[in-house]
Amino acid sequence: MEESTENNSNQNFLKERFKGDISKHHKNYLGTTIPEGYFAKSKMSILDKIKEESKIEAPKKQLVFWMQPQFKYIAAACLIFILSLTVWLQHVNKPAPINETNFELFAFSDDVLLESLLIDESEVEAFVDATLFNEVLVKVELSEQKLDNFILDNLILGDSLLDDYIYEGLIETIVL
């Protein structure tokens, strides 16, 4: 009777489709077992291990003290201050470059003296040089030419016309 049951069991081997309990199936066919309540314990163990790993990974970003936000802002402010100071120190002792546009403004300005009080001395000097060259020297040159022409014309035309050519502006130019 016992032998007959064993034979039936052997004949059914691999015939039954596995459904349901995988562990039971493995025990029946492969003889492999697991400790009682293993999967519940294993689940907790895996979840704990993941929590541990997350904790280890999370503080990595803030391990260095200066990487923490409060130090980060201070460090950034210091860096900006040092850079600004460096740039300022580099320019503070340098003579300011002559601004060409200012000369044009001065040339057309009526109140040059008043503006000169508000600007740098070097700029005023540059303005004076430029004005002298552009305005005075050119005017003098032109006036000289006019004077030469005037003398030559008078020599030809006669003294009666002399008074007509003498005007106030011309005399001023000659004086200058």
Add this chain to the structure above:
Amino acid sequence: MSKDADLVKKLQNPTLKDTAFSALLDAYQERLYWHIRKIVTTHENADDVLQNTFIRVYKSIQKFEGKSSLHTWMYRIAYNESMRFLEKNNKKRYDNIDEVSEAHLEVLFEDTYFDGNEIQLKLQEIINGFTEKQQRVFQLKYFDDLSFRKISKILEVSESTLKSTYYTTVKIIEEKIFL
């Protein structure tokens, strides 16, 4: 949306990740354990590899693009972790599962959680005598109860080839057991 797709979506959401991971463990822990156990043989080893597998799944889930099913993806991770474990612990490189099979039986007798009878031991020996492909087809079909269609996707082998391989292995097992 399938149950797995929904689970993946939750796993990729940082706020729902931990809850979803607990559900993932409930759904796949036992299956993956037995899959691993058949490769690394002992319970202790399987326990270590199972932990490593799920930690890797947890860390890599953001990279999962859904090109394969979640089960296939986890199956591959479990398989790779098992092979890595064996190489590390045996100080020997296993190029294929055939080499692993030789070591399998030696370790099996040392396992506290193996109390197989004669027929069960014989089945283990027969399975370990199969080629890698035969072993995987038989285990996925018989023990993991996957459909031929799914196994076909996992192993990238046609369904007809799989069916032929599976029924051949079953025939060999029955013949050898009832000799």
